[in-house]
Amino acid sequence: MVTPKLESHYSVLALISGVAFCVGGGLALCFLAGVIARQSWLNSALYACAAVAFGVALIYSYRLLTSKGHVVVSLDATGFRDTRLARTVIPWSAIRSVSPYILYKATSSTGVALTIDPAFRRGFSMRLGARLFNWTNLKFGSVVYVDTRTLDADSDEVSRVAASYLSTRT
Numbered sequence: 001m002v003t004p005k006l007e008s009h010y011s012v013l014a015l016i017s018g019v020a021f022c023v024g025g026g027l028a029l030c031f032l033a034g035v036i037a038r039q040s041w042l043n044s045a046l047y048a049c050a051a052v053a054f055g056v057a058l059i060y061s062y063r064l065l066t067s068k069g070h071v072v073v074s075l076d077a078t079g080f081r082d083t084r085l086a087r088t089v090i091p092w093s094a095i096r097s098v099s100p101y102i103l104y105k106a107t108s109s110t111g112v113a114l115t116i117d118p119a120f121r122r123g124f125s126m127r128l129g130a131r132l133f134n135w136t137n138l139k140f141g142s143v144v145y146v147d148t149r150t151l152d153a154d155s156d157e158v159s160r161v162a163a164s165y166l167s168t169r170t
Contacts, residue, residue: 007071
């Protein structure tokens with residue numbers, strides 16, 4: 001039986017829609033802050049949220065402009081690799097399970113949950129951005145969430161390919 005190899009890139013449509021959503025939200029927040037005539041904590045909070053929205057739009061724009069042809073998530077015989085998560089490959093021997101996960105009140109799965117062996121987790125070096133969003137998962141457990149919303153492969157496809165590799169390992 002031949003196990004399939006999966007290479008996933010950023011989805012251009014998802015990145016463009018993310019830029020549009022963040023810019024639109026940032027403009028709406030700036031408008032609301034401008035409507036509030038007096039200087040208050042709410043005015044400052046609205047401008048701060050608008051700055052965060054514009055920052056996220058810049059990150060999406062940067063990914064859109066620089067990621068052409070770059071593989072973000074790859075699954076092959078060596079293991080699971082997500083360039084947003086770590087520089088190294090997570091070997092299949094260190095992965096206990098891969099399953100799709102559904103965010104709170106979502107209707108479909110938005111990513112995959114990797115359950116990693118605790119012995120491997122202690123020596124696992126994550127990138128700074130991944131640590132900021134996964135700090136609770138790696139501090140209190142051995143599950144790492146990989147978001148597939150901006151990728152051209154959905155979570156079901158990633159789970160299916162990963163399950164084929166997990167079933168063939170020794």
